[in-house]
Amino acid sequence: MHEKYASCIQACHACVAECNHCAMACLQEDNVKMMARCIALDVDCAEICALAAAAMARGSENARRICAACADVCQACGDECGKHRHDHCQRCAAACRRCAEECRRMATA
Numbered sequence: 001m002h003e004k005y006a007s008c009i010q011a012c013h014a015c016v017a018e019c020n021h022c023a024m025a026c027l028q029e030d031n032v033k034m035m036a037r038c039i040a041l042d043v044d045c046a047e048i049c050a051l052a053a054a055a056m057a058r059g060s061e062n063a064r065r066i067c068a069a070c071a072d073v074c075q076a077c078g079d080e081c082g083k084h085r086h087d088h089c090q091r092c093a094a095a096c097r098r099c100a101e102e103c104r105r106m107a108t109a
Helices: 006-026 032-057 063-081 087-107
Strands: none
Touching: 006 032, 006 063, 006 087, 032 063, 032 087, 063 087
């Protein structure tokens, strides 16, 4: 089962890594308070992406529903990160958008 969703699982894992990196990098920015929503969404996104990847890997009957929710969270995180000029935010936004695409595709397959 997990081979069928390999592309989506990979996108989720990549998004986890970028979101975790972005959250930690945001904490090092001069105006951390301005980055609060970005950090919060990074953490939520990393968590749901990890859950989605695990659900797909084990063939969970809830994988499609989890991936649909994951796509929404990834979109929100990508939109927020995309507002910031920092390289780590831009990389995170790209990973989030890719993951949202993959999860939407998986959820409607």
